[in-house]
Amino acid sequence: MTTLEPVAEIAVLIYPGAQLGAVHGMTDLLSVANLMAQRRYGENAPALRFSQWRPGEDGQRLERVLDSHPGRAGEPDFIVLPPAVVAPITAEDAAPLALWLRRKHDAGATLASVCAGAFLLGETGLLENRSATTHWFYANDFAERFPSARMEIDKLVIDDGDLITAGGIMAWTDLGLKLVDRLMGPTTMLDTARFLLVDPPGREQRHYSVFSPKLRHGDEAILRVQHWLQATGAREATLAAMSDKAGLEPRTFLRRFRKATGLKPTEYCQHLRVGKARETLEATTRSVEQIAWDVGYEDPGAFRKIFIKVTGLSPRDYRHRFGLARLHGAAEPADA
Structure with a gap:
């Protein structure tokens, strides 16, 4: 792990039902980005601090359970909400996490979701009248649960500044590369994509989605x-x-x-x-x-x-x- 002074901290939130494969995959991607930057720029390389957070035993207070730069002070600059394993988080389970996320956002953190992680982001209320995407499979459910959000299901990633949403279940790669691009520049992002043998950001979800008509409208x-x-x-x-x-x-x-x-x-x-x-x-x-x-x-x-x-x-x-x-x-x- 890098010991260089980090330019930002990217936290991945392990909420109830979160897909651990995406949690660890995102962590590995950010680690590779640091390695690519070090190899290209040496001592002058930018570096990312990455961490994993989860609720404590009381279910309320959240704490770091992994930290690439242990012992350093500071709060996350970006908080990633990974996909869910089976189904989106319920409103009840999301409530305490949504309050924490809202406070972090109010303090300046950028919130980012992947796939069904958008449901947790939606529970913060921050997606009201904002563009968002999620997995095409959940599009109708998301629209019913958060009708004030502007769903753009064809897009794989929507970067709306302080809020970023990514659609597919594997779109954590697209989100991770977009964050690397924003924080470390396009050269490091492309080096990371080549090393991982993944496509750089720019794909569209509509290439993969299946038409899922609304049938539960009552008419x-x-x-x-x-x-x-x-x-x-x-x-x-x-x-x-x-x-x-x-x-x-x-x-x-x-x-x-x-x-x-x-x-x-x-x-x-x-x-x-x-x-x-x-x-x-x-x-x-x-x-x-x-x-x-x-x-x-x-x-x-x-x-x-x-x-x-x-x-x-x-x-x-x-x-x-x-x-x-x-x-x-x-x-x-x-x-x-």
């Missing part, structure tokens, strides 16, 4: 349409057909559909069709033109534009990254 007419769209692949999804299925006038249907699902009907259908296309791209070597037709698009060019809009990747790039046929050595179609 039976709209839910009936959603079930019909799912069963038919949204192939006959005209406004007239959907309104008729709901038993509503078109204007009323449009208003209630968006209120219930958070999407316009056209956007909802695009997500459904792209979801079907993704499955085919992953599992087969069918051409993009064939897949476009299968999911209801007569114009392959229009399909490509919508696919890029939803996933952030072209169909060819998506297959290149995620296709099972490619992993097994099958030839990729020339027009994919």
Whole structure:
């Protein structure tokens, strides 16, 4: 461990149910960053202080249980809330931790969450009217529990200055590298990424996320349409057909559909069709033109534009990254 004067302390909070793999992984990443800085800059290298904190026996007072610079005074400059192992922390379990986090934030600390750690951050009240992300799997639950937060689920990392949220369960690597970049500079960040063989920050969560429609909104007419769209692949999804299925006038249907699902009907259908296309791209070597037709698009060019809009990747790039046929050595179609 480095003995250089630290430029900042990054604390990882071990809350009830926190994923210890991410806790130790983040600690290792910061240790590697210090090593990379020392090797490149020698005695003039910047260094990070990293620590792990957890509640004491009384469940209230928090204490350092690991410290790269033991014996030094000071408070954490950054506090990282790692993913949860199984499910997000409950409001009851989060209450004492949220108070501690709020006090640290009021004193100048930056708070950062990974995956379901955003639920603990949300309990502080600090995400009200602020942009945030979490794992796509928890997007609807998060929006219901913290409706005043501005959810941007497509983004893997949102750096909002004093609050940083990262989406995927492995996004602690992206968050860690972003902190290294902020505190030690891009050269050390890239050296750390190369050493760990991980991609530098810049990925998007929508490359990986699966469309998870809201179904627990309580509007039976709209839910009936959603079930019909799912069963038919949204192939006959005209406004007239959907309104008729709901038993509503078109204007009323449009208003209630968006209120219930958070999407316009056209956007909802695009997500459904792209979801079907993704499955085919992953599992087969069918051409993009064939897949476009299968999911209801007569114009392959229009399909490509919508696919890029939803996933952030072209169909060819998506297959290149995620296709099972490619992993097994099958030839990729020339027009994919």
